[in-house]
Amino acid sequence: xxxxxxxxxxxxxxxxxxxxxxxxxxxxxxxxxxxxxxxxxxxxxxxxxxxxxxxxxxxxxxxxxxxxxxxxxxxxxxxxxxxxxxxxxxxxxxxxxxxxxxxxxxxxxxxxxxxxxxxxxxxxxxxxxxxxxxxxxxxxxxxxxxxxxxxxxxxxxxxxxxxxxxxxxxxxxxxxxxxxxxxxxxxxxxxxxxxxxxxxxxxxxxxxxxxxxxxxxxxxxxxxxxxxxxxxxxxxxxxxxxxxxxxxxxxxxxxxxxxxxxxxxxxxxxxxxxxxxxxxxxxxxxxxxxxxxxxxxxxxxxxxxxxxxxxxxxxxxxxxxxxxx
Amino acid sequence: xxxxxxxxxxxxxxxxxxxxxxxxxxxxxxxxxxxxxxxxxxxxxxxxxxxxxxxxxxxxxxxxxxxxxxxxxxxxxxxxxxxxxxxxxxxxxxxxxxxxxxxxxxxxxxxxxxxxxxxxxxxxxxxxxxxxxxxxxxxxxxxxxxxxxxxxxxxxxxxxxxxxxxxxxxxxxxxxxxxxxxxxxxxxxxxxxxxxxxxxxxxxxxxxxxxxxxxxxxxxxxxxxxxxxxxxxxxxxxxxxxxxxxxxxxxxxxxxxxxxxxxxxxxxxxxxxxxxxxxxxxxxxxxxxxxxxxxxxxxxxxxxxxxxxxxxxxxxxxxxxxxxxxxxxxxxx
Numbered sequence: 001x002x003x004x005x006x007x008x009x010x011x012x013x014x015x016x017x018x019x020x021x022x023x024x025x026x027x028x029x030x031x032x033x034x035x036x037x038x039x040x041x042x043x044x045x046x047x048x049x050x051x052x053x054x055x056x057x058x059x060x061x062x063x064x065x066x067x068x069x070x071x072x073x074x075x076x077x078x079x080x081x082x083x084x085x086x087x088x089x090x091x092x093x094x095x096x097x098x099x100x101x102x103x104x105x106x107x108x109x110x111x112x113x114x115x116x117x118x119x120x121x122x123x124x125x126x127x128x129x130x131x132x133x134x135x136x137x138x139x140x141x142x143x144x145x146x147x148x149x150x151x152x153x154x155x156x157x158x159x160x161x162x163x164x165x166x167x168x169x170x171x172x173x174x175x176x177x178x179x180x181x182x183x184x185x186x187x188x189x190x191x192x193x194x195x196x197x198x199x200x201x202x203x204x205x206x207x208x209x210x211x212x213x214x215x216x217x218x219x220x221x222x223x224x225x226x227x228x229x230x231x232x233x234x235x236x237x238x239x240x241x242x243x244x245x246x247x248x249x250x251x252x253x254x255x256x257x258x259x260x261x262x263x264x265x266x267x268x269x270x271x272x273x274x275x276x277x278x279x280x281x282x283x284x285x286x287x288x289x290x291x292x293x294x295x296x297x298x299x300x301x302x303x304x305x306x307x308x309x310x311x312x313x314x315x316x317x318x319x320x321x322x323x324x325x
Numbered sequence: 326x327x328x329x330x331x332x333x334x335x336x337x338x339x340x341x342x343x344x345x346x347x348x349x350x351x352x353x354x355x356x357x358x359x360x361x362x363x364x365x366x367x368x369x370x371x372x373x374x375x376x377x378x379x380x381x382x383x384x385x386x387x388x389x390x391x392x393x394x395x396x397x398x399x400x401x402x403x404x405x406x407x408x409x410x411x412x413x414x415x416x417x418x419x420x421x422x423x424x425x426x427x428x429x430x431x432x433x434x435x436x437x438x439x440x441x442x443x444x445x446x447x448x449x450x451x452x453x454x455x456x457x458x459x460x461x462x463x464x465x466x467x468x469x470x471x472x473x474x475x476x477x478x479x480x481x482x483x484x485x486x487x488x489x490x491x492x493x494x495x496x497x498x499x500x501x502x503x504x505x506x507x508x509x510x511x512x513x514x515x516x517x518x519x520x521x522x523x524x525x526x527x528x529x530x531x532x533x534x535x536x537x538x539x540x541x542x543x544x545x546x547x548x549x550x551x552x553x554x555x556x557x558x559x560x561x562x563x564x565x566x567x568x569x570x571x572x573x574x575x576x577x578x579x580x581x582x583x584x585x586x587x588x589x590x591x592x593x594x595x596x597x598x599x600x601x602x603x604x605x606x607x608x609x610x611x612x613x614x615x616x617x618x619x620x621x622x623x624x625x626x627x628x629x630x631x632x633x634x635x636x637x638x639x640x641x642x643x644x645x646x647x648x649x650x651x652x653x654x655x656x657x658x
Binding site for chain 1: 456460597636637
């Protein structure tokens with residue numbers, strides 16, 4: 001049974017291997033460890049975001065405001081850095097987490113206390129947070145020359161041969177893995193997605209757990225905000241416009257069911273990697289980057305068709321696992 | 326996505342028609358519309374001019390046309406996030422036809438047919454394969470717009486025939502544009518379909534309980550398929566209007582329209598969980614969004630700041646009745 005549970009992730013992994021193999025035929029250097037490390041690094045931000053989105057989707061909710069949160073928080077830390085270059089980077093990361101947390105808590109509060117469906121709340125905050133970015137920046141950009149060398153260099157510094165950005169991604173993945181599989185809150189998140197009514201009777205505070213979940217996705221959005229801005233060294237209102245759907249796409253490809261309760265940390269990571277590999281590979285195998293959108297669209301449809309088979313069975317297996325534990 | 330629906334309160338007898346009309350969602354929207362209208366007239370001397378008001382309608386007619394069909398789809402418990410991408414794809418196909426020398430009637434036919442075909446594709450995936458529509462349409466959204474990007478890249482199609490410009494720029498009578506006329510006619514048709522036909526009753530019934538509908542002999546799959554086709558069709562029509570109004574096609578055309586159309590629908594009082602809503606509400610919401618964006622535009626407020634107001638409007642209008650009810654019951658938070 002346990003092997004069966006990893007079925008979906010294994011299939012996805014096989015698909016990724018096949019993809020890398022196909023690309024290698026056209027461009028032999030692609031499967032090089034150094035290049036794959038680069039691809040991982042390039043996909044780090046999407047992986048982190050997909051994990052944040054995953055916990056929300058698991059509870060049958062959705063967070064459409066993550067990309068706007070990223071944009072707003074990124075602008076806040078960029079402006080702080082431009083105005084006060086002396087603030088150390090770890091402090092800025094804490095600020096980014098805190099700002100993201102506040103934005104996420106606003107979503108969570110509206111979902112929890114007012115019972116407004118999350119898609120409506122985050123559709124509203126999606127436009128509000130991006131608009132707020134314009135208000136705080138006055139429409140101006142923060143350019144590379146206004147950012148301190150530390151601000152740009154922190155995530156690029158190599159530690160044990162791997163950039164800090166990749167380390168942050170690995171840390172977040174490990175953290176999510178522990179929380180989702182080894183803690184009560186992780187179990188509650190799955191339980192709410194599988195059966196909210198039964199969760200109430202099991203003593204889970206559904207509303208508060210949803211609030212926590214939005215706080216998590218908010219903090220992730222904030223963290224990704226700093227990482228995104230320091231990576232692409234420009235902060236503007238247009239940052240990550242429309243990216244919320246890429247994040248959801250990564251989750252869907254990773255086998256996370258939009259109906260809640262089904263999905264894993266590994267799936268979200270692999271789903272993001274799949275999209276990351278496609279966007280990295282297209283230029284090197286001489287396919288116009290304009291193909292990327294159609295390809296990822298087809299991948300989403302294909303993934304959801306494949307995932308729909310046996311989704312019901314999968315749900316029961318998770319329950320059985322919980323019973324056994 | 327599918328949050329647990331609140332238990333329905335079933336009253337012993339229905340409210341009196343008058344009081345239920347006064348306390349209805351539509352009445353709230355009318356009050357808000359009048360308020361915004363009044364504020365706008367005070368804030369800008371240019372607002373109360375027939376031509377200004379006519380320009381105002383262009384802010385919502387295209388999205389409004391899509392929102393009408395989207396309302397039915399959301400009432401039935403589904404959603405279509407690919408509408409803006411359908412607009413882009415239909416517009417690209419029309420652009421290709423122009424390069425091949427097609428005339429205006431052919432262009433319109435292509436726009437409408439491409440829209441219908443895209444909607445049917447969504448409908449097939451959702452109803453035949455039993456997939457969740459939100460995921461399917463996120464996928465087809467990338468796919469449809471992706472095809473437009475493959476065909477166009479960073480280019481643009483221009484050179485639409487002069488007679489084609491009528492749809493997006495023409496006036497039927499004095500300041501009444503063709504777009505506004507089409508929107509109002511479509512609103513009446515959709516009102517009739519939703520509120521006066523058995524098909525409309527089925528749409529509500531499916532949104533409330535698809536399983537019970539299935540057992541009652543309603544063809545749930547086929548009804549939903551028709552709704553997806555209608556949404557695609559309206560997107561195709563909107564594409565004709567937008568392309569005609571702009572006179573050019575870029576693959577990024579109509580970006581973000583899907584969220585604005587959905588905002589209109591939700592603001593119009595349609596339950597995002599399905600099963601409730603009215604066309605009148607959606608039409609009022611379309612007017613309100615047009616009023617807000619146009620009024621702020623006259624005050625030189627940038628578009629991105631307008632979006633804050635739209636977002637706040639959405640959340641506050643949805644939250645108001647909930648907060649109000651809790652305050653009356655004295656058990657807030």
